[in-house]
Amino acid sequence: MQxxxxxxxxxxxxxxxxxxxxxxxxxxxxxxxxxxxxGAGKSTLIQxxxxxxxxxxGSARVFGHDVKRETNKVRELVGYMPENxxxxxxxxxVSFVRxxxxxxxxxxxxxLERAHEVLYYVGLGEARYRQLGTYSxxxxxxxxxxxxxxxxPRLLILDEPTxxxxxxxxxRMVRLIREIKESGQMHLLLCSHLLRDxxxxxxxxxxxxxxxxxxxxxxEEERRANKSFVEIETAGNDAGLAEELSGLGCNCTAxxxxxxxxxxxxGFELREIYRVAAxxxxxxxxxxxxxxxxxxxxxxxxxxxxxGL
Amino acid sequence: xxxxxxxxxxxxxxxxxPWSRFLILTRFSYTRLFxxxxxxxxxxxxxxxxxxCLAFIYFSHNVQLxxxxxxxxxxxxxxxxxxxxxxxxxxxxxxxxxxxxxxPGLISPDLANGAMPLYFSRPFSRTEYALGKITPxxxxxxxxxxxxxxxxxxxxxGLSGWDWTKQNLWMAEAIFLGLxxxxxxxxLISLALSAWVKWKLAAGALVLAVFVAGAGFGAAINNVxxxxxxxxxxxxxxxxxxxxxxxxxxxxxxxxxxxxxxVVIFTxxxxxxxxAKRIRPFEVVK
Numbered sequence: 001m002q003x004x005x006x007x008x009x010x011x012x013x014x015x016x017x018x019x020x021x022x023x024x025x026x027x028x029x030x031x032x033x034x035x036x037x038x039g040a041g042k043s044t045l046i047q048x049x050x051x052x053x054x055x056x057x058g059s060a061r062v063f064g065h066d067v068k069r070e071t072n073k074v075r076e077l078v079g080y081m082p083e084n085x086x087x088x089x090x091x092x093x094v095s096f097v098r099x100x101x102x103x104x105x106x107x108x109x110x111x112l113e114r115a116h117e118v119l120y121y122v123g124l125g126e127a128r129y130r131q132l133g134t135y136s137x138x139x140x141x142x143x144x145x146x147x148x149x150x151x152x153p154r155l156l157i158l159d160e161p162t163x164x165x166x167x168x169x170x171x172r173m174v175r176l177i178r179e180i181k182e183s184g185q186m187h188l189l190l191c192s193h194l195l196r197d198x199x200x201x202x203x204x205x206x207x208x209x210x211x212x213x214x215x216x217x218x219x220e221e222e223r224r225a226n227k228s229f230v231e232i233e234t235a236g237n238d239a240g241l242a243e244e245l246s247g248l249g250c251n252c253t254a255x256x257x258x259x260x261x262x263x264x265x266x267g268f269e270l271r272e273i274y275r276v277a278a279x280x281x282x283x284x285x286x287x288x289x290x291x292x293x294x295x296x297x298x299x300x301x302x303x304x305x306x307x308g309l
Numbered sequence: 310x311x312x313x314x315x316x317x318x319x320x321x322x323x324x325x326x327p328w329s330r331f332l333i334l335t336r337f338s339y340t341r342l343f344x345x346x347x348x349x350x351x352x353x354x355x356x357x358x359x360x361x362c363l364a365f366i367y368f369s370h371n372v373q374l375x376x377x378x379x380x381x382x383x384x385x386x387x388x389x390x391x392x393x394x395x396x397x398x399x400x401x402x403x404x405x406x407x408x409x410x411x412x413p414g415l416i417s418p419d420l421a422n423g424a425m426p427l428y429f430s431r432p433f434s435r436t437e438y439a440l441g442k443i444t445p446x447x448x449x450x451x452x453x454x455x456x457x458x459x460x461x462x463x464x465x466x467g468l469s470g471w472d473w474t475k476q477n478l479w480m481a482e483a484i485f486l487g488l489x490x491x492x493x494x495x496x497l498i499s500l501a502l503s504a505w506v507k508w509k510l511a512a513g514a515l516v517l518a519v520f521v522a523g524a525g526f527g528a529a530i531n532n533v534x535x536x537x538x539x540x541x542x543x544x545x546x547x548x549x550x551x552x553x554x555x556x557x558x559x560x561x562x563x564x565x566x567x568x569x570x571x572v573v574i575f576t577x578x579x580x581x582x583x584x585a586k587r588i589r590p591f592e593v594v595k
Contacts, residue, residue, distance in 0.1 A: 047591060050426075050429070050430050050590070051429075052429065052589075071432075072327070073432075075430060075432045075433075076431075078430070079430075080426065080427075080430035082423070082426040082430075085422065085423050086422065086423040086424055086425075086427050087423075087424060087427075088418070088419065088422060088427070089421070090341055090418070091337075091341075095337070099333060099334075100427060100431065102325070102330070102333045103330055103333055103334075103428065103431045103433050104431045105324035105325050105327070105330070106320065106322070106324065106325070107322070107325055110320070110323075114320060117317075117318075118317070121317045147427060148430075151320055152318070152319035152320030152321070154319075183317060
């Protein structure tokens with residue numbers, strides 16, 4: 001599978017300060033989450049991919065195109081929604097998105113048609129004729145998303161798309177991102193402080209800290225792997241339960257009174273646990289798959305600092 | 310695809326030529342500019358003097374009409390270098406006011422609203438952006454300066470005959486070169502200032518200040534230090550020196566032609582540098 005983003009020893013320096021250091025990764029997922037604390041270099045990485053920041057070491061490729069040498073080609077393939085307020089004053093949303101489409105190379109008529117379509121798609125409907133200056137923050141975010149989508153990019157880069165949105169607007173934005181993901185027509189790179197947004201929408205996460213990659217994981221795979229990790233809670237005499245379950249091939253350990261954690265072998269049927277419990281006349285109060293949340297992954301990565309690929 | 314269908318499709322149609330895309334900014338700038346009635350009125354007002362000059366050229370060649378108006382013996386001023394020098398002076402001042410009115414609205418709103426990343430996240434370079442922003446201003450200024458100037462020259466040539474045209478071809482060159490220099494320097498200075506001052510009104514005021522205060526300071530330096538080098542910071546004096554040479558007319562300035570061209574080139578270079586520093590997809594915070 002072709003990599004969407006490929007970084008090879010990427011380094012970016014502003015003045016004497018290294019902002020990105022030796023980033024090496026190949027991302028091929030449909031939706032990629034970019035996480036990290038403030039100042040980790042997330043926005044710089046995005047700006048580097050857009051060709052805004054000079055690369056001082058290594059290389060970055062988007063769909064195989066070198067960001068440094070084929071900047072215009074990369075920009076044709078990418079739609080970018082910036083983090084901060086970005087719009088063109090004294091223009092209606094239609095006029096704004098149409099202009100952006102034309103700057104991406106669409107002929108005037110096609111640009112106008114697609115501006116209408118895409119503004120309708122993001123949910124600006126009749127508001128698309130209003131001046132951008134009169135929009136609420138949520139509407140401005142949607143207009144920014146529309147301009148990023150209008151030229152039909154293959155990769156959509158969203159920098160803090162839910163920033164400053166109220167819960168309803170956030171939900172709408174996340175739903176839209178999920179719809180875009182499910183349409184299967186483009187890849188997404190989502191940079192957000194809100195782990196929940198990333199968890200709800202992304203397949204892969206890349207965590208940066210102080211300009212370095214501290215963790216990369218495929219959330220889908222991790223979720224699949226986590227299915228074999230089970231926690232149970234019992235009531236009654238559970239002496240010998242851990243040994244019996246271990247005898248069935250589980251790696252079982254007691255974590256407290258009536259609490260056990262086990263790693264199930266491949267092909268293990270959960271009903272075996274119920275059978276053993278029933279045979280011992282043991283109440284099974286809770287059985288749950290233990291799953292690392294993105295927050296767990298994030299905090300662990302940030303604490304470790306130099307976790308790796 | 311119909312508008313009512315709330316679906317998304319990628320675009321796979323034809324694309325425009327990359328070199329022509331700077332004209333998109335020009336088109337959108339004009340659309341917004343011509344929405345202002347005051348700008349439209351001012352542009353119209355800029356044509357009053359050229360129309361008057363055209364009428365004068367026509368009258369001065371119409372013997373019957375002059376006789377009818379009992380002006381047959383009146384000594385009308387000739388259409389020569391001085392005539393066109395005066396035309397350039399008047400139109401250049403109007404062009405300056407037009408610049409102060411139009412230019413601040415070109416770049417400063419983009420900077421104030423953080424629009425730069427939107428432009429440069431597309432296959433669109435900083436040079437194309439600057440070109441797209443300078444073109445509407447330069448075309449508008451051309452419309453009120455050298456284009457009517459050449460029309461006047463053509464009218465005079467048409468009415469005076471081929472001999473006059475051949476002998477005075479240098480005037481057409483002077484009109485074009487002299488006013489295109491003014492248009493270029495006005496556009497560059499106003500655009501550079503517009504790029505550095507995010508507030509539109511302040512940018513307009515600064516454009517006025519640079520020209521007016523420059524002339525004032527220049528005069529003050531000349532008077533206090535009893536020199537003529539103060540003229541180097543007065544762009545009007547600088548450009549009049551160039552025009553005086555081009556129109557073969559002594560307007561009374563003391564700067565040399567080489568000094569005047571040096572100031573023009575130096576100022577343009579500074580403006581280009583300022584634009585290059587400011588027109589970026591993001592701001593570097595130190």
